[in-house]
Amino acid sequence: MSAFESRRKPLLTFWQIINMNFGFFGLQFSFGLQQSSMSPIYKYLGADEASLPYLWLAGPITGLIVQPLIGAMSDRTVTRWGRRTPYFLVGALLCSLGLLLMPFSPALWVAASLLWILDAANNVTMEPYRAFVSDKLDKSQHSIGFLTQSAFTGLGQTFAYLTPSLLVFAGMNKDAVNASHIPHIVIAAFVIGSIFSISSILWTLKTTPEIPLTADDIRHMQKQPRGSRATVREVWQAILEMPDTMRQLAVVKLFQWYAMFCYWQYIMLSLARTIFGTHDQASQGFRDAGLLNGQIGAFYNFVAFVSAFMLMPFARRYGPKITHSICLSLAGIGMLCIPMIHTPGLLFIPMIGIGLAWASMMGNPYIMLAGSIPAERTGVYMGIFNMFIVIPMIIQIFTLPLYYHSLLGSNPENVIRLAGFLLICGAFSVSLVRIRPTPVAVMPLAGSGH
Numbered sequence: 509m510s511a512f513e514s515r516r517k518p519l520l521t522f523w524q525i526i527n528m529n530f531g532f533f534g535l536q537f538s539f540g541l542q543q544s545s546m547s548p549i550y551k552y553l554g555a556d557e558a559s560l561p562y563l564w565l566a567g568p569i570t571g572l573i574v575q576p577l578i579g580a581m582s583d584r585t586v587t588r589w590g591r592r593t594p595y596f597l598v599g600a601l602l603c604s605l606g607l608l609l610m611p612f613s614p615a616l617w618v619a620a621s622l623l624w625i626l627d628a629a630n631n632v633t634m635e636p637y638r639a640f641v642s643d644k645l646d647k648s649q650h651s652i653g654f655l656t657q658s659a660f661t662g663l664g665q666t667f668a669y670l671t672p673s674l675l676v677f678a679g680m681n682k683d684a685v686n687a688s689h690i691p692h693i694v695i696a697a698f699v700i701g702s703i704f705s706i707s708s709i710l711w712t713l714k715t716t717p718e719i720p721l722t723a724d725d726i727r728h729m730q731k732q733p734r735g736s737r738a739t740v741r742e743v744w745q746a747i748l749e750m751p752d753t754m755r756q757l758a759v760v761k762l763f764q765w766y767a768m769f770c771y772w773q774y775i776m777l778s779l780a781r782t783i784f785g786t787h788d789q790a791s792q793g794f795r796d797a798g799l800l801n802g803q804i805g806a807f808y809n810f811v812a813f814v815s816a817f818m819l820m821p822f823a824r825r826y827g828p829k830i831t832h833s834i835c836l837s838l839a840g841i842g843m844l845c846i847p848m849i850h851t852p853g854l855l856f857i858p859m860i861g862i863g864l865a866w867a868s869m870m871g872n873p874y875i876m877l878a879g880s881i882p883a884e885r886t887g888v889y890m891g892i893f894n895m896f897i898v899i900p901m902i903i904q905i906f907t908l909p910l911y912y913h914s915l916l917g918s919n920p921e922n923v924i925r926l927a928g929f930l931l932i933c934g935a936f937s938v939s940l941v942r943i944r945p946t947p948v949a950v951m952p953l954a955g956s957g958h
């Protein structure tokens with residue numbers, strides 16, 4: 509055990525934890541824009557409906573490759589700015605650039621290429637940021653820290669989904685489009701996201717310095733092998749020595765992330781058919797479906813933002829397993845109901861369950877994981893844990909197009925039904941996870957750390 513692992517960390521106040529996690533707002537605003545707008549942008553640029561999953565390949569592949577490597581590298585990095593800071597600062601800068609350029613894509617291949625850059629940047633930022641939060645917090649505050657991340661995930665994505673509707677409310681023309689048929693309100697939303705992405709990270713860096721490494725910490729890190737081969741070996745060794753809890757969570761995440769990728773890719777196309785009776789991307793109904801998707805997406809993300817704080821005492825009392833299972837079940841039932849709804853206002857009811865599940869996905873699996881991994885390998889294991897998000901997405905990308913026509917009847921509504929069924933399977937699989945008991949979270953009234 510390293511000195512860093514054995515050291516008890518100062519307990520942080522609620523507002524210190526808020527400042528530490530504020531960078532997640534901009535990071536998740538970026539993810540929210542991708543979830544709500546990439547399928548429509550691809551359709552505007554002429555993409556085939558059944559082939560949409562292939563165009564989402566950038567996120568899972570970059571996550572699979574980038575996060576474990578960056579995680580292992582950040583575990584061993586020693587700079588004047590800290591271990592994690594250089595990575596998520598550079599990632600945030602590249603993310604802002606990708607967001608700024610994306611809505612001006614003149615062709616499908618340009619948008620797809622920019623998504624690779626954007627997702628690589630997001631993944632460079634994400635893993636060191638999660639490890640940074642784990643570095644800063646004592647184990648007794650892990651649940652508060654990761655559920656606060658979940659809250660900012662909900663808040664950032666709420667504004668990302670809602671921004672086009674807010675721009676219409678402010679006076680922008682919802683039907684004004686550029687030469688590629690991309691609405692001006694979507695272009696403006698990406699520009700706003702570019703600003704939020706870098707500014708929120710800068711706020712966290714200003715308010716929350718990393719815990720300084722001691723001489724013993726540095727000596728321990730310097731003894732570790734360096735170089736790209738050593739990094740790859742470290743990732744592989746960590747996989748071989750993976751805790752049982754982490755292996756069991758992989759099954760849960762297979763169901764939930766296959767389902768969520770189905771939902772994000774096809775929810776707008778489903779709404780266009782069930783609510784507006786169209787599949788023509790040049791029609792007003794298709795654009796209206798985009799606004800409606802933004803509104804219900806903002807609502808479920810707002811539910812996630814609020815419920816993340818409500819889930820804290822629930823998870824402490826009943827445990828993260830029961831909490832996560834209930835949330836996934838409610839989301840699964842909600843998704844099964846969505847294709848049966850033909851009135852826009854009723855869509856907000858199933859969004860409550862989806863919002864609860866989204867908050868739980870961003871917090872409770874990490875609570876279950878955090879107590880089972882060694883602190884000196886936090887970065888690499890957080891990166892490997894992200895593989896359990898992206899591998900299901902990659903499986904979805906290469907399998908869904910194979911049965912979209914034959915089994916799903918070329919109907920996006922059936923993709924949403926499939927997502928609901930898989931979430932219910934995920935809820936059942938949570939019961940198979942064995943976790944270590946964690947200390948009760950404590951939060952002082954006055955700060956004893958940064």
